[in-house]
Amino acid sequence: MxxxxxxxxxxxxxxxxxxxxxxxxxxxxxxxxxxxxxxxxxxxxxxxxxxxxxxxxxxxxxxxxxxxxxxxxxxxxxxxLTMGSFSMKSGMDEHQLIYEYPWVAEDDGVxxxxxxxxxxxxxxxxxxxxxxxxxxxxxxxxxxxxxxxxxxxxxxxxxxxxxxxxxxxxxxxxxxxxxxxxxxRVAFSNTICYRGLIPYEAVKAAGVKTDFGRPIMFLGKGKHLVVFPVRNQALINVVAFAADHTIPIGSVQLPPDQPRVILVPQEEMLKEYEGWGNDVIGLLSCIPKPSKWFIHVVxxxxxxxxxxxxxxxxxxxxxxxxxxxxxxxxxxxxxxxxxxxxxxxxxxxxxxxxxxxxxxxxxxxxxxxxxxxxxxxxxxxxxxxxxxxxxxxxxxxxxxxxxxxxxxxxxxxxxxxxxxxxxxxxxx
Ligand SMILES: Cc1cc2nc3c(=O)[nH]c(=O)nc-3n(C[C@H](O)[C@H](O)[C@H](O)COP(=O)(O)OP(=O)(O)OC[C@H]3O[C@@H](n4cnc5c(N)ncnc54)[C@H](O)[C@@H]3O)c2cc1C
CATH class of the missing domain: 3.50.50.60 (FAD/NAD(P)-binding domain)
Structure with a gap:
């Protein structure tokens, strides 16, 4: 050397x-x-x-x-390393399967x-x-x-x-x-999300039937949810997105002093997903005080x-x-x-x-x-x-x-x- x-x-x-x-x-x-x-x-x-x-x-x-x-x-x-690939289901009605991402054990994460x-x-x-x-x-x-x-x-x-x-x-x-x-060089992405972490037991008690042993996405027009377990399946992580895809990123600027994360009443989030299927509503009902994120990107x-x-x-x-x-x-x-x-x-x-x-x-x-x-x-x-x-x-x-x-x-x-x-x- x-x-x-x-x-x-x-x-x-x-x-x-x-x-x-x-x-x-x-x-x-x-x-x-x-x-x-x-x-x-x-x-x-x-x-x-x-x-x-x-x-x-x-x-x-x-x-x-x-x-x-x-x-x-x-x-x-x-x-x-037990987090497998996502199963994507409809956010509506009976949550029909839309796409099962091919699962390869070597791609598992946490x-x-x-x-x-x-x-x-x-x-x-x-x-x-x-x-x-x-x-x-x-x-x-x-x-x-x-x-x-x-x-x-x-x-x-x-x-x-x-x-x-x-x-x-x-x-x-x-x-x-x-x-x-x-x-x-930071722009609002026209995307917001609501986040919550819920005990899996509470999710089951709310009558949610979907098995979250595998990561799940619920898809719908202009919105989707990402749901996966943490703490060895004791908790369920929920992120519920809503976006305006009709305008380019950067076309809406939020006021500079507006906080990018706020706590909101559950009703606001439930209203956003009105008409979605039972398991989506059940999950969201388990988050009494969601945080709302205004997602910014470089x-x-x-x-x-x-x-x-x-x-x-x-x-x-x-x-x-x-x-x-x-x-x-x-x-x-x-x-x-x-x-x-x-x-x-x-x-x-x-x-x-x-x-x-x-x-x-x-x-x-x-x-x-x-x-x-x-x-x-x-x-x-x-x-x-x-x-x-x-x-x-x-x-x-x-x-x-x-x-x-x-x-x-x-x-x-x-x-x-x-x-x-x-x-x-x-x-x-
Ligand atoms: C809803 C959501 C879900 C996500 N899910 C995933 C996921 O599943 N997997 C994944 O890989 N990524 C995910 N991400 C992205 C991930 O969260 C970020 O990419 C990651 O946290 C960025 O880490 P960072 O350390 O670069 O920045 P940060 O986590 O923002 O850390 C920056 C640090 O710098 C400090 N700081 C800020 N300004 C100053 C300053 N002027 N002087 C000194 N210190 C300062 C802050 O206090 C903070 O501690 C997600 C993001 C969102 C919004």
């Missing part, structure tokens, strides 16, 4: 802004690779909402490779309780590297000989690092440092996830519609790739800008492909696909839409990025 490069690498100093699922995965991956990292979170503690998140097979493989999957399964109380998933990641990070009440307001580049990034926080303090990674979610403040513009897509020594990961880079259950998974892929490149023995403060360019080259096309596929999937579920909501139409439009997400060799991506760095004579 090149001693000089290795010594330089050890002195590489990385700061992560934002401690959500993606920022934390990034911190774990870097710390495991012996890269110095400090994490700055705006809130008083690491926090996730009490809801479910599907960890797809691609993300589960990364968690396993980082050595954290077992802890995730323990903390989320899941017996293993339906996880979000807060417990976060707890599992936190367990791998030494608290001395984490800082709370640190809301980043800007990132500036100092113009010294060896440029350093200076993070400015709302409390007036600053922190310097060689590299800043923005994992600060859809409302990212690091993003403006990357785009170099005050334009937010749009138009960024031209780069990187500027100089600043890089974006997760929703800060590519916040997408959740219709493939793949947004966090894409962020976990970002974290794995950026950590894999920053911890390469040949990476040093002097070549790190090119290394981040390699990250952007490999990650942006893939994450954007998943963004587009998620958008398309939502249209199909809501009867706006090319072939309509009939079983034949949905089968034709959906086909095997999760294959490109789940069956992906992420280590090969890192190899390709390294090969490009060699072609550019950045790496030997």
């Amino acid at each position: 090149n001693i000089t490069a290795d010594t330089e690498r050890r002195s590489l100093n990385v700061a992560i802004v934002g401690g959500g699922v993606v920022g934390l995965t990034c911190a774990v991956a870097l710390l495991r690779a012996d890269v110095h990292v400090e994490l700055f979170e705006a809130a008083a503690r690491f926090e996730e909402i009490g809801a479910g998140v599907g960890i797809g097979a691609n993300a589960a493989r990364i968690l396993a490779s980082l050595g954290v999957l077992d802890e995730v399964l323990v903390k989320t109380q899941e017996p293993g 339906g996880a309780h979000r807060a417990s998933f976060l707890d599992a990641l936190i367990a791998f990070i030494d608290p001395k590297f984490t800082h709370f009440h640190k809301r980043c307001v800007s990132v500036l580049t100092s113009t010294t000989e060896s440029p350093r990034q200076v993070i400015h926080f709302a409390d007036g303090t600053t922190h310097e690092a060689d590299v800043v990674i923005g994992g600060d979610g859809i409302k990212s403040s690091v993003r403006t440092a990357v785009t170099g513009s005050s334009e937010t 749009h138009p897509p960024l031209e780069s996830y990187v500027k100089g020594r600043i890089a974006l990961v997760g929703d800060a880079a590519h916040g997408m519609l959740p219709h493939l259950g793949a947004g966090a998974g894409q962020g976990i892929e970002d974290a794995y790739v950026i950590a894999g490149l920053l911890s390469n023995p040949q990476t040093s403060p002097s070549n790190v800008e090119s290394v981040l360019q390699a990250y952007d080259r490999i990650r942006r096309p893939r994450a954007q492909m998943v963004w587009e596929a998620s958008y398309r999937a939502g249209r199909v579920y809501d009867g706006f696909g090319d072939h309509g909501l009939s079983p034949e139409g949905v089968e034709q439009d959906i086909g095997r839409q999760w294959d490109p997400v789940y069956k992906h060799d992420i280590d090969n991506d890192i190899e390709q990025a390294v090969a490009w760095l060699k072609e550019m004579f950045i790496f030997a």
Whole structure:
């Protein structure tokens, strides 16, 4: 090993802004690779909402490779990778089967309780590297000989690092440092959803007949529900979507001061699904106080996830519609790739800008492909696909839409990025 490069690498100093699922995965991956990292979170503690998140097979493989999957399964109380593929049913009448997505055991993931998933990641990070009440307001580049990034926080303090990674979610403040513009690049997706987590026993007691051992979607015109179990089937996670597909994303702007998540009375949600079938109404009746989400996405897509020594990961880079259950998974892929490149023995403060360019080259096309596929999937579920909501139409439009997400060799991506760095004579 090149001693000089290795010594330089050890002195590489990385700061992560934002401690959500993606920022934390990034911190774990870097710390495991012996890269110095400090994490700055705006809130008083690491926090996730009490809801479910599907960890797809691609993300589960990364968690396993980082050595954290077992802890995730323990903390989320899941017996293993047991979340199979979706069965799609009509939201109306007798909930007739529309499309059974082909089930392949190797594509199984985990339906996880979000807060417990976060707890599992936190367990791998030494608290001395984490800082709370640190809301980043800007990132500036100092113009010294060896440029350093200076993070400015709302409390007036600053922190310097060689590299800043923005994992600060859809409302990212690091993003403006990357785009170099005050334009937010965030748009309302014309989609809202109601969310709830219900004891499975309560669902059965409400007379709901559908078996949720397997993830289920209930489809209808302009609306659909995603339902899957968490906590080893003790709880049922419900997300009920409603969207306006007749207008392009970005054509409606919500008032900037309107909260993006609010609690609403159950009646509002029930009214939205008036006339839907027994099991849909039964499920929704079990959510006394649903949260309502106004889903925003990064749009138009960024031209780069990187500027100089600043890089974006997760929703800060590519916040997408959740219709493939793949947004966090894409962020976990970002974290794995950026950590894999920053911890390469040949990476040093002097070549790190090119290394981040390699990250952007490999990650942006893939994450954007998943963004587009998620958008398309939502249209199909809501009867706006090319072939309509009939079983034949949905089968034709959906086909095997999760294959490109789940069956992906992420280590090969890192190899390709390294090969490009060699072609550019950045790496030997
Ligand atoms: C309804 C719904 C269902 C979904 N289901 C799935 C699913 O099943 N599977 C899946 O893979 N994905 C799913 N997603 C997407 C997934 O939730 C997101 O992609 C993921 O949570 C993004 O993680 P993140 O760490 O990038 O951002 P966030 O989780 O938003 O975390 C950002 C963190 O940064 C902090 N922060 C923000 N601003 C600052 C600042 N200025 N300074 C410092 N810290 C800051 C925040 O406090 C927060 O802790 C879903 C999304 C929605 C809306």
